[in-house]
Amino acid sequence: MQIGKSLRTRIREKHQRYGNHIQKWIQGLLIFLMIGMTLCMMREVSKIQGDARVVNYAGILRGGTQRMVKLEIAGKGDNDLEKYLDDIFDGLLHGGGKYRLTSLKDEDYQQYLELQYNYWKLLKKKIETIKRQGYGQTDLISMSETYFHLADDTVTAAELYTQKCATRISQLERALSVVMVLIVCSMIQQSIEEVMLMKSNKDLKKKAYIDLHTGLPNKSRCEELLMDRENLSEGDDKAVMIFDLNGLKRVNDTLGHLAGDTLIANFANALRSSIPEYYFVGRYGGDEFMAILEHTDKEKAEAVIANIQTTVDHYNEFSRQAHMEFAWGYAISSEFPEATLKVLLEQADRRMYEKKKSMKGARV
Known part of the structure; x- marks a missing residue:
């Protein structure tokens, strides 16, 4: 085909x-x-x-x-x-x-x-x-x-x-x-x-950067942004966040992949509706998502996380589908002098896995 x-x-x-x-x-x-x-x-x-x-x-x-x-x-x-x-x-x-x-x-x-x-x-x-x-x-x-x-x-x-x-x-x-x-x-x-061709090429380029399942920018677009070599020690603070949807394998194994795909799409909607639209939100791959927040300090980052948690709690309260739970981590440029977005993502990813372990320990 x-x-x-x-x-x-x-x-x-x-x-x-x-x-x-x-x-x-x-x-x-x-x-x-x-x-x-x-x-x-x-x-x-x-x-x-x-x-x-x-x-x-x-x-x-x-x-x-x-x-x-x-x-x-x-x-x-x-x-x-x-x-x-x-x-x-x-x-x-x-x-x-x-x-x-x-x-x-x-x-x-x-x-x-x-x-x-x-x-x-x-x-x-x-x-x-x-x-x-x-x-x-x-x-x-x-x-x-x-x-x-x-x-x-x-x-x-x-x-x-x-x-x-x-x-x-x-x-x-x-x-x-x-x-x-x-x-x-x-x-x-x-x-x-020529204008139509430019528009067509622009649409194709846009589609090439869109994750068809969630409608968010895909991993290629995420990687493109992360390759920006800007020195983050200069100018306003930025925060890089990463999110991991917990229990996706269990949902796929027990309820089927359709339920797992639905859970991924719903979580993407929760992220996009909770994070202000002028911030970047993308699907980094599988059950992982990332966000880049401009002009953001620790207090604003925590407020965004709290907003996402509220949206997820509201979903779980009224949804009859699979329970939604996520782990998260973030890193702010002011914490890491001379860091790039890629370095911030690595730090956020490390913190996200620490959060994920703590959540598993709490359930035990």
Whole structure:
């Protein structure tokens, strides 16, 4: 049965380790996705800023050309304005240039921009002809209107492309929010599992120090406390008490082990209910129990013993089960300079056996 239980425990721990490994792998993947999405979003934001400048300069081309045409009609041509518009076209067509513009990677926009640029060259030739021959009966107005429609198409295409980029950023933002929520949920789940594991380990540790029959700390816990190397000559006095339940073998032999186990449990309850709860009480093994009392002198120790005896007498008065009787001994740190708890227990144990002998002699 114990082997089967151990095997189940190992299998459960193996599955838990495997689950933790998968969870950490998924968490790492989510963090990787978050970093990737963040970098993509930063790139798109930077890109859309450049695209916005393209839309702005595409609009400048239309307005600047309109002004240039009006000046030519008025006979006040402006070569600097024409050069300014040429520089903008160069930046929009090829990227960079004097104004460090972005070349939009959109097919519709590039087609409209190419048509606009070709018509821009025709418009400039017409203006050169007008400069040589005079305004006269030319179709500059109608050509400029056609050019303005082409410029409008270019601006619209650039705006649509920018809107697509903004939509991608919005989608990335939503996806990033989902990934971040998943990461937070995963971290919360991992934290909860760690807390539960710590609680489970704490419960297991607690159970490892509990005597299942009496509910008191077991011998392992008693020994752990007794191994404290604190120098008891310094600070407040401590008392170490040991108790031995008399007649347990007789009860086991005459009434059975169940009655003996019941007597042990009842005696443990008597000790725990009689000794203040802030003092340590444990089962040292078999029919022996021990207590460690802080800030206790001889008078307080005797008062505790008297309280225990009163509880036992009350039990014997009303109980129809086996008679309860105990021997005891205690040692106080002030009596033994430089003593440890282990040394005090040895002295208490010696006194307990002297008490036990005297009790047997009194019965004889």
